[in-house]
Amino acid sequence: MKLKRRSKAIGDFSMASMTDVIFLLLIFFMVSSTLVVPSALRVLLPKSSQQTNARPVTRVTITPEGEYFVGVGNGEDRQVTFEEIDPFLQETLDQNPDMFVALYADEGVPYGEVVKVLNIAVENRYQMVLATRPLKE
Template identity: 60%
Template sequence: MLKRRNKISPNFSMASMTDVIFLLLIFFMITSTVVSPNAIKVLLPQGKQQTSAKPLTRVIIDKDLVYYGAFGNDKEQVLNIEELPGFLQSCAAREPEMYVALYADETVPYREIVKVLNIANENQFKMVLATRPPENR
């Protein structure tokens, strides 16, 4: 009589392998949220030469939402938002090729900035958005 050998099949449990895969998945999901920032960093170029200066009208909005306006090197004067179109038109009458520079405090809501941009767009003025207030204030 022939004796049969008992074949013992190895039992391999996939449970521990799936646990490891899920732990790795959770690890990579958590670290990927830490690695990618929520804001885009932009390095702006810096020029060494000044561009040809065109006549500039300044509109300044401070943190208290008070509007100031000045043409060229004139001193800033307090304006209402209703007075701004007339002020800009009078500056354009003095110099038709002027640019309007908007200086707004970083706490100013966007709707206030958009109001000034809309006024400039309606009157076809060239706008420049500035990041720092003028140094000679």
């Protein structure tokens, strides 16, 4: 019995090149996802029905242990004392006059600690945003 060889029609194509493209995309996304650095500080934010769409330039974070951290843009947060917050914010304002500050305070932080940071913002007329998480999570 003689087998007939089928010639390739115009509509036939090899899936090998498509598979190569898919694997290359997979590798690209796996490598590029390691470049995204999430905030290393984990704080449980209080819930709120209102959320801001603005992206803060500067962050002040208060952990449940009462530690203060500051950061700018995509930079890494660094630990500071309470007295170092005001000079840090003033230095950042000098570099970026349109700056506004996001305050990330864990919901277990005493209200007085949050008010102390808010007082710094009021005294220096910084634009401050309180970071919260949505009611529906």
